[in-house]
Amino acid sequence: MTSDPSSTYYKRHPIAMTIHPLEIKHARQICEWAYEPPFDIYNWPSWEQMKKDGIEFGDSVLREAQYAAVLGNQLELIGFAQFFPIAGVTRLGLGLRPDLCSQGLGSAFARLIALEARKRAPRDEIDLEVLAWNSRAVRAYERAGFRIADTYSRPTPQGFAECHCMVYEPVDD
Template sequence: MNFQLRPMTEEDARQLCEWRYPAPYDRYGWPSWEQMVRDGREFADPEIRASQYVSAIRESGEMAAYVQFFPLDRAVRIGLGLRPDLCGAGLGLGLVRSAVQEAKRRYPDHEIDLEVETWNRRAIKTYERAGFAVEDEYDRPSPNGIVRVLCMVWLPARTDGNGAQA
């Protein structure tokens, strides 16, 4: 399944702050909307929301996920979040493929990468199926303390060019 990506609205952003994941994925939840606004954090900042975030919409018209496109020097780092009740339902690969397509459109000359915590085998497997490969492993600070992450890079040679594994 592919998703329609559209600019994230403030209402979409508010909804994200209400998503609650079961353990151990609960670390991926966002603070309350009020706290996000107070801190000027991520998608609560209208400029960051407009330049980096999109909502992923299902055929039914409901928001199912979000994608962030964070520009780096020669790469664009994608971040993804699937609505908690849709996790484990086989939608991740379609979301990642949609994100890769949009990243290629926005940043055609940039490498596409992402970070994923090393314990999240479910996400790592999905990213590998979408054509990503581990490039590096390191520790980085997060709201949950220091976490061990993999940096995975999208390799077009491992896919059909559309994000589908060749």
């Protein structure tokens, strides 16, 4: 399930991004990522805890079916994607490595993942959820071709929060 080798390039950095299966070594790395507050809401539990609980990519079946690694030129882990199936919709989950955040990389990253979702399920609508206060991510998703379709409150690890559902509607696809 690897993307076209031409892949997507960061606008300000000459790094190609490609989609690959999420391996255990990638899962371990993701669990070690530490985002600064207030983005620390996106930190994962330890790898040992995820394996023990069988949650998300700690479940080998779910990891293989729904998760992918986004790798750079040297096959270094840049981020991850989840392709969560809902009837007629692929809901994306995505995370960029913390040291790469706020560098103008988010829109190319999100677009690559949306295009991969379209390859995997061409008839599905593609959407994602983002916390409304995360204006940095909202702007990146808008530049990638997503538009806010709905806003609602939902539970998070830190209580209820306002969330946007954004739908992929690129003008140049």
